[in-house]
Amino acid sequence: MTASSIQTLTQRRVLPVGESGSLWMTRPSCGIFEFRGMHLRLEVADPTEVLFPTDCGLSLIDALNEESAPDLEGVNALDIGAGSGLYSVALLAAGAERVTALDINSASTAQTVANVLSNGLDVTRLTCVTSPLEEYTPGEQFDLVITNPPHLPHDPSYARADGLETALVARGGGRAMYNAVIEQMDTLLAPGGTLLMAHSSLADIPRTVQEFTGHGYKCSTLKIFEMDIPLLAYAEHKDTMLGLLKEQRAAGRAEFEGSRFTVHALMFQRPHTASPQR
Incomplete structure (x- = not known):
């Protein structure tokens, strides 16, 4: 299956160029988003430690407002790459029985807990874990897994040891976390369970679909969004990053036009x- 054939499954929502087209109702240090009839609030104390969610991450929230989205009531869910707790907050608000927020960044725990509490949600239904996905051994399987993997290609010239790096940039041409999710999913997801993923066209969507469908998973597209490549945080390295992305595109592993x-x-x-067996 090609990226083009995936796109025909649903209508694309095009966000206007620039910040005016943001999916956020308010932002950037504090944002309000609507989810299944609720207005939820998300805040980030220090955006250098934990990235405030981009439209890439929020797109999955928007898609889960569609009628075709799965029921979240009573699920035991795993939020991979929890960051500021965007998905954990949404899942708990929608009635998830339990949510485990997993992130390699230790600063994620305090921020996720703070956002769960500020929305008046039951923090006893939340478990936060600091660990690389590859080393995480929960001892249980989840009904639902949700994730928005980092998707920009890594380069030593703009590498940085902070929350921005772990949220946006990945090795393997931006595919490292996607590959880890694929590798771990049969361990983490219960038979009959659901994986929800915000997947960037910069990181080879057809490869991910092929991997999962090849192992019996059924794939469907809830919604497609067109938006700006998140280059603001890497403005001085824009040419380097776009150069890497163009290499990926030439090899058939990325799809984009200009900065979209x-x-x-x-x-x-x-x-x-x-x-x-894999």
Whole structure:
């Protein structure tokens, strides 16, 4: 399946160029978003430690407002790359029984807890874990996994040891976290469970779809969004990053035009029977 064929599954929502087209109702240090009839508030104390969610991450929230989105009531969910707690807050507000917020960045815990509390949600239903995904061993499987992996290609010239780096940039041409999710999913997701993913067109959507469908997962697209590549934080390295992305595009591993790309809100459903061994 190609990225182009995936795009035909649903109408694309085009966000205008620049900040005026943001999915956020208010932003940037404190944002309010609507989710299933609720107005939820998200704040980031220090954006250098924990990135305030971009439209890439918020796109999945928007897609989950669609009628085709899964029921979240009573689920035991895992939020991979929880960051500021955007998805954890939304899931708990929608009635999730339990949410585990996993992030490699230790600063994520305090920010996620603060945002759960500020929205009047039951923090006893939240568990925060600081660990790389590859080393996480929960001892249980989840009904639902949700994630917005980092998707910009890594380069030593703009590498930085902070929350921005872990949220936006990944090795392997931006695919490192996608690959880790694919590798770990049969361990983390219960048979019949659902994986929700905001997938950037900069990081080879067809490869991810092929990997999952090849192991029996059913893939569907909830919504597609077109928006600006998040280059503001890397303004002085824009040419380097775009150069890497152009290399990825030439190799058939990225799709974008100028500074515009797409984010696909994807839903993967694991079969109830065991998947073939990876």
